[in-house]
Amino acid sequence: MPIRYLDAEAVRQAEAATGDLLTGGTLMRRASAGVAAVILRELRRTGGCYGRRVGIVVGAGDNGGDALHAGAVLARRGVACTAVLLAPEKAHQGGLAAYRNAGGRIDDALPEGLDLVIDGVVGIGGRGPLRQGAAAVFARLTPAESGGPLIVSVDLPSGVDADTGVVHDPAVRASITVTFGVPRNAHLLAAPACGRVEVVDIGISADAVTSNADAAPRLSSLTDAEVARCWPVPSPSDDKYSQGVVGVIAGSARYPGAAILATGAAVTATSGMTRYVGTAADEVVSHYPEVVAARTLDDVGRVQAWVVGPGAGTDDDALTVLRALLGTDLPVLVDADGLTVVAEHPELVVGRTAPTLLTPHAGEFARLAGAEVGADRLQAVADLATRWRVTVLLKGRITLVADPTGAVLGNDAGGSWAATAGAGDVLSGIAGALLAAGLPPQLAGAAAARVHAHAADLASRGAPIGASNLLGAVRPAIRDLRDTLSAG
Numbered sequence: 001m002p003i004r005y006l007d008a009e010a011v012r013q014a015e016a017a018t019g020d021l022l023t024g025g026t027l028m029r030r031a032s033a034g035v036a037a038v039i040l041r042e043l044r045r046t047g048g049c050y051g052r053r054v055g056i057v058v059g060a061g062d063n064g065g066d067a068l069h070a071g072a073v074l075a076r077r078g079v080a081c082t083a084v085l086l087a088p089e090k091a092h093q094g095g096l097a098a099y100r101n102a103g104g105r106i107d108d109a110l111p112e113g114l115d116l117v118i119d120g121v122v123g124i125g126g127r128g129p130l131r132q133g134a135a136a137v138f139a140r141l142t143p144a145e146s147g148g149p150l151i152v153s154v155d156l157p158s159g160v161d162a163d164t165g166v167v168h169d170p171a172v173r174a175s176i177t178v179t180f181g182v183p184r185n186a187h188l189l190a191a192p193a194c195g196r197v198e199v200v201d202i203g204i205s206a207d208a209v210t211s212n213a214d215a216a217p218r219l220s221s222l223t224d225a226e227v228a229r230c231w232p233v234p235s236p237s238d239d240k241y242s243q244g245v246v247g248v249i250a251g252s253a254r255y256p257g258a259a260i261l262a263t264g265a266a267v268t269a270t271s272g273m274t275r276y277v278g279t280a281a282d283e284v285v286s287h288y289p290e291v292v293a294a295r296t297l298d299d300v301g302r303v304q305a306w307v308v309g310p311g312a313g314t315d316d317d318a319l320t321v322l323r324a325l326l327g328t329d330l331p332v333l334v335d336a337d338g339l340t341v342v343a344e345h346p347e348l349v350v351g352r353t354a355p356t357l358l359t360p361h362a363g364e365f366a367r368l369a370g371a372e373v374g375a376d377r378l379q380a381v382a383d384l385a386t387r388w389r390v391t392v393l394l395k396g397r398i399t400l401v402a403d404p405t406g407a408v409l410g411n412d413a414g415g416s417w418a419a420t421a422g423a424g425d426v427l428s429g430i431a432g433a434l435l436a437a438g439l440p441p442q443l444a445g446a447a448a449a450r451v452h453a454h455a456a457d458l459a460s461r462g463a464p465i466g467a468s469n470l471l472g473a474v475r476p477a478i479r480d481l482r483d484t485l486s487a488g
Ligand SMILES: NC(=O)C1=CN([C@@H]2O[C@H](COP(=O)(O)OP(=O)(O)OC[C@H]3O[C@@H](n4cnc5c(N)ncnc54)[C@H](OP(=O)(O)O)[C@@H]3O)[C@@H](O)[C@H]2O)[C@@H](O)CC1
Pocket: 015, 022, 027, 028, 029, 031, 032, 059, 060, 061, 062, 063, 064, 066, 087, 121, 122, 123, 124, 125, 126, 127, 128, 129, 130, 131, 134, 154, 155, 156, 159, 180
């Protein structure tokens, strides 16, 4: 099953479904025990618990309650805890009593020389940026990467919106985020602000969320094993045709780069056959002799899916080609220049019944949707996909792939070295090959994004890369993912 993410409303529904566990305080006891366990593990890993110094920043609600209860556990283990109460009169009473009983200190400011700071300012009840008091406390801390304390956020980094993942300014930037039961949208949408996310089991389940009352987009992500399992593997009876032939229309004789990258990615991503159609045929074949190339659509053999657009121009000829391809019942991925044409002629794709995958970056998305992506990327991509009844893959560090029902699969690249010219051409080649193999467009897009991100990571290992390096690492990335199956 894909990993499911919930918005704040759905989390509250899942908590309420536990009945007595919520009202009797069991959920909070489990949550705070989970936070304490993660912190104790971290302290032990870095030299032990006794005498270590931990600061706790406590807000006005239950998030602060979690932090205080966790502080009580730490104080009983000999950790020197100092809490700052941002709103003393509203601080969680039970948490405060437990913390005081365990010998925890309360002060007006955090002391110097802390090993770790617990961010218990706000969780799913938070709205907008950190308020001034909390902002001042965090502004005084040296960042963890410069030798300052590790920041462990309870549930969410405060100042990050649980539903949209908007990272307000200011917001806490966590090294570790400990959340409860089911991850929240923000743990994927704002992954870089969350650091490592630990999900503690407290006995709540996403299954208890029955209705999507606020009609908010549903967000999930594939596991590595799911990506590996969907990757096409030739069977004993397969031949080069039976696995799905992908056709690529990209680049030009003058600008062959996009053609080479997109076609090369298609060749690399799956077995079987790749066709190329366009004026860069000679350049493509000189790079990839296995590609069957033609100059025009009239000369091309059968394909099972098309990739059209990268570097393919936006003139009348491009429109004619798009009209011809989108008029078939074959799966079509439209990228780059193709999207510019589609933005002018939405009738080419709106409501198209054959699988249709549009892969815009933010600028192309704005042209298609007629408005900027805005801060709420999840809602924006789901809206366009449902409005046009096609699958839309919005590129970026967090790639979001929305299907026509508004369900979204997200992928955190885990790093940003892929933000390099031509990387998008590689993504379209991979996703197109998966479409030709018969994967539905949302799965094709999300699986391609995972492999693309892993390839960037493998190619880079901390140094800059170009799209050709990324392309060269696609095969090892697929192998790595498939290895997780035998390892599991
Ligand atoms: N229910 C349960 O059993 C369980 C709950 N759990 C935990 O409870 C958390 C949710 O607790 P919650 O509902 O009390 O809200 P929470 O996030 O603490 O915010 C509280 C108040 O903060 C304020 N505030 C708002 N924005 C702000 C800002 N930007 N900057 C500063 N302050 C701001 C605002 O109050 P105001 O000051 O406006 O009166 C708001 O009402 C959840 O994330 C999880 O950690 C777990 O233990 C599992 C079991």
